[in-house]
Amino acid sequence: MNLQIYKPNAKNTGSAFNFSIDTRNEKPVFYVNAILQHSWNSTTKTGSFSGNKDNPDKKLAIKLNEFELGEMLSTLNTRIPWSGFHDFNDNKTSIGLTPWDKPKKIKDKNGKYHEFTSPAFGFVVTRNGSQTFRISLEPGEIEVLKRLVTTFFDLFLASTSKANNNKNPNYTKKPESSPEEAPF
Secondary structure (H helix, E strand, O other): OEEEEEEOOOOOOOEEEEEEEEOOOOOOEEEEEEEEOOEEEOOOOEEEOHHHOOOHHHEEEEEEOHHHHHHHHHHHHHOOOEEEEEEEOOEEEEEEEEEEEEEEEEEOOOOOEEEEEEEEEEEEEEEOOOEEEEEEEOHHHHHHHHHHHHHHHHHHHHHHHHHHHHHOOOOOOOOOOOHHHOOO
């Protein structure tokens, strides 16, 4: 399961991000992969990323744990910024998810434009202080990303429950207290 978002631009500073859930092991794993734009074709107005696929300085992969994803989901719901930090194999990586209001103009049936702001986010990953991968997330992309994170939680919690039951096969669920027996 994955969500791919490509955002090339004419300045050749775009990025492509892939948010994915790997379910090959007992517990699912959530990955974020990114690659920097390699080129721009001004005739077709399209960007290419494939030229950077073999350049380790132009791509990255990070794994987010369930608590980081919880923070991320909270940020997507509350619009309170979130930042995280990873230190792995001599790579120091900072992660940020920040809300912003994107100006939007919509034309009505009479041809008059109306201005609105649309809730958007910036997702930025910086490795070793100098390699920055960034992408803007539009409202529709945000909703799909939230659904992917929620799916991860469903899979993660199911795998945790399954693992706990496998560790203790004699475990039986304690009956819930009746209202008369509640301690409060």
